[in-house]
Amino acid sequence: MQQLPIGISDFKKIRENNFYYIDKSLIIKEFLYSSESCLLLRPRRFGKTLNLSMIKYFFDIKEDNRHIFKGLKIEKEKEFKLLNKHPVIFLTFKDIKSSNYEECMQKVYNEINKLVSEYYNDIMDVANQSQKITLENIFLKKAIKGDYESILLLLSELLYKKYNTQVVILIDEYDTPIHYSYTKGYYDEFIEFMRGFLSAGFKDNSYLFKGLITGILRVSKESIFSGLNNVISYTLLDKEFSDKLGFTIDETKKLLKDYNLNEKFNEVMDNYNGYKIGDIDILNPWSVLNYTSKGKKALPLPFWANTSSNDILVHLVKISSFEFKKNLEKIVKNEIIEDIEINQNITFPLLEKDERMIYSLMFFAGYLKCEHKEFIGSSYYCDLKAVNKEVLYIFENIIQEWINEGYRNSELQSMLKYLLNGEIEYFEEMLNDFILKTLSYFDTSKKIEAVYHAFLLGMLVNLKPRYEVISNGESGYGRFDIMILPKKDKNKLAIIMELKKLKDETPDKALQKALNQIEEKKYDTIAKEKGYSNILKLGIVFDGKKVWIKKGE
Numbered sequence: 001m002q003q004l005p006i007g008i009s010d011f012k013k014i015r016e017n018n019f020y021y022i023d024k025s026l027i028i029k030e031f032l033y034s035s036e037s038c039l040l041l042r043p044r045r046f047g048k049t050l051n052l053s054m055i056k057y058f059f060d061i062k063e064d065n066r067h068i069f070k071g072l073k074i075e076k077e078k079e080f081k082l083l084n085k086h087p088v089i090f091l092t093f094k095d096i097k098s099s100n101y102e103e104c105m106q107k108v109y110n111e112i113n114k115l116v117s118e119y120y121n122d123i124m125d126v127a128n129q130s131q132k133i134t135l136e137n138i139f140l141k142k143a144i145k146g147d148y149e150s151i152l153l154l155l156s157e158l159l160y161k162k163y164n165t166q167v168v169i170l171i172d173e174y175d176t177p178i179h180y181s182y183t184k185g186y187y188d189e190f191i192e193f194m195r196g197f198l199s200a201g202f203k204d205n206s207y208l209f210k211g212l213i214t215g216i217l218r219v220s221k222e223s224i225f226s227g228l229n230n231v232i233s234y235t236l237l238d239k240e241f242s243d244k245l246g247f248t249i250d251e252t253k254k255l256l257k258d259y260n261l262n263e264k265f266n267e268v269m270d271n272y273n274g275y276k277i278g279d280i281d282i283l284n285p286w287s288v289l290n291y292t293s294k295g296k297k298a299l300p301l302p303f304w305a306n307t308s309s310n311d312i313l314v315h316l317v318k319i320s321s322f323e324f325k326k327n328l329e330k331i332v333k334n335e336i337i338e339d340i341e342i343n344q345n346i347t348f349p350l351l352e353k354d355e356r357m358i359y360s361l362m363f364f365a366g367y368l369k370c371e372h373k374e375f376i377g378s379s380y381y382c383d384l385k386a387v388n389k390e391v392l393y394i395f396e397n398i399i400q401e402w403i404n405e406g407y408r409n410s411e412l413q414s415m416l417k418y419l420l421n422g423e424i425e426y427f428e429e430m431l432n433d434f435i436l437k438t439l440s441y442f443d444t445s446k447k448i449e450a451v452y453h454a455f456l457l458g459m460l461v462n463l464k465p466r467y468e469v470i471s472n473g474e475s476g477y478g479r480f481d482i483m484i485l486p487k488k489d490k491n492k493l494a495i496i497m498e499l500k501k502l503k504d505e506t507p508d509k510a511l512q513k514a515l516n517q518i519e520e521k522k523y524d525t526i527a528k529e530k531g532y533s534n535i536l537k538l539g540i541v542f543d544g545k546k547v548w549i550k551k552g553e
Contacts, residue, residue: 001259004293009049012057015068020258022251025074027051027244028058032079034240035232037169037202037211039218039225042236043275043366045286045307046245048214049094052172055212059086059168062122086209087159087167089152089201091115094173101186104177105145105193112148113138115155123158131158149193152201156208166209169201175215178224182348183311195224202228217364220347235344236364237373237380242278247285249273259292271300274369274388284366287390302393304366310394313367314401316351316358324355329454331386332395333472336371342380359384367391399458416462420484422493422536428549434459436545452542453499456482476522483523485532494532496523502543511550514539518552 005019014021024047031038042048057065058074061084069075069083091111098104116138124132131154137143138151156167174194181190202211211231218225218233225231234240247255249269256265268283268291275282290303317328327337343360351357362368363384368391370382386392415430435455453471460469463484470483481499486492498514505513518524518537527535537552 004289006289006293009053011050011054012065012068014050020255022247022255023072024051024244025054025069025072026077027241028055028074029077029079030241030244031055031210031212032082034234035230036208037213037228037231039213039215039231039233040241040245041215041218041233041364042245042277043216043284043364045284045304046366047285048245049092049172051245052090052092052170052212052214055168056088056090056170058083060084060088061086061163061165086165087163088170089115089155089159089167090170090172092172093176096177097180098177099180099184101181101189104181104186104190108177108193109141109143109148112151113141116151119155119159123155123162126158126161145193149196150200152197153205153207156201156205160207166207168209169211171198171201171211171213173215174198174213175217175219178219178348179216179312182351183315187348191219191224198224199228202231216366217346217361218344220345233344236275236277237342237344237370239278242280243282245285246275246277246282247288249281249283252283252288255288255292259295261292261296261298264291264298267300271389272304274391275366276369284388284390300389302390305390305394305397310398310401312351313362313398316361317398319352320355320358324358325454328395328399329452331368332392332399332454332457334386334392335472337368337384339381340384342370342373342382344380367394396457396461399454400461412459412462416459419495420463420467420493422551424538424549424551428547431549432545432547435542435547453481456497456499460484473526475524475526478517478521478523480518480521480523483527485527485530490531491534493534493536494527495536495538496527497538497540498523500539500541502541507541507543507548508550510541511539511548514541515550515552 002018002020005014005021008014008019040048057063057068059082063084065084069080074080093108093111096104096107096111098107116135120135120139124135127135134143134147134154138147152169156169159167177190178187178194181187198213202208213231218235252268253265256262256268268288272284272287272291273281275284284304286307287303291298291300330337340359341356342363343356346357346361346364351361359368363370363382366387368384369387371385372383374381386395411430412434415427415434418427418430457469457471460482463469466487468485468487470485472479472481473483475483480496482497484495486494496518498518500510500514502510515537518539524535524537539550539552541548
């Protein structure tokens, strides 16, 4: 079997070393017939860098790369005549992650320095004296900010003079440092640089043949893309490029078949499918490849979830409104949030003022999917839900991080121990303290009942991987709220929770109603079918920041 190219984003390395490759070469043809400059947006780990690498090797006039495209779909197209016919400017920002502005800019300058070094000897003979001084200053790392800002235009002009043909400009993961600039507090300074940098390369550049910028989000037109009318965005909502990044269902089937994992198809679909790009179902390529690499012993682990920090979302959840937390509970329960406006232009400072921006960020970053969309006025309105099981794991962990900031881990572990041992009086006492401290710390709303389910799930994430925690699952004649099942020892306590908000009744009556529902709906059916006989049934009733718990008979 061919080796899987996990973590390899260099197209030539994959082809020359005979790694397994799913043919996405027709992205070159689609790129040629798209707008003069494209902003291609996809979630992280969806193959953006690999595809950009392929486009670089296709156009690069300094190389002869016919051998690495042999047998691919693009070889049969008339556009193949453009192979290695244009100079290419390729710059990546994917590793620029810094805690302060100075360090960030130094990393940007280093990338530009490498770019200039690549062409330094080729273009010095066509540069005038002023241009030579600028190139030398960059080469020697003595240049000023303005020299770096204008480098795309300068290189375009000199490469055009050298090769007598227009250039292709490729910018990879342009928004990675923007994300960090927002969380680390230097957003405005960095946006100012990026605005000037991209404008120089893409606005009225007569030396430009084609341009492609990749990223996750389109940072607001009013800032970074101001005036760049020739840059057209292609997002998860658009049909263009819809099958060019990520794996289609047919591609996934073939991959699993090639590695003798046909029987794993349903498990892969259940955990890693869910992305609808244009009208095409797309699976997360990073997770599918990692899963496949494990062979017959593969487990549906959250591979994509572990590739990046969720700091932005944790921060936004902490400061969000009651209504957002109410919707967060729906997400964790795998339910739909209806009729949410999706803003295709993200302005980071507005994330803390306009919660529609948070939903938009979560959608374009790959956390939420659009179940139904409607175009009204100038905006899309979507019914949103978590993309798949892997992403539900991420949301549970976001809530867990939120909770752990307000409650000591040692106290949390003690509370969970009481629960698992069936010592409900102590669990109730500690849960009351937990809710009082944590919800007071994070939420000033009096109507906090709607976030209880999400909070409990976030707390129970700490039980993994020794326990299976199921939310809103089907069993018997209905859906239970939460079920906890020990994975290894079926003689240990299994727990079923039914949650109720206190209304016009006493706590005792509400608790009995919750326990009666467990019995009448036979919520213990699935636990019994799985071989659990020691089942603890709990009615849990909330009222404001007070909670009561009662065991079933």
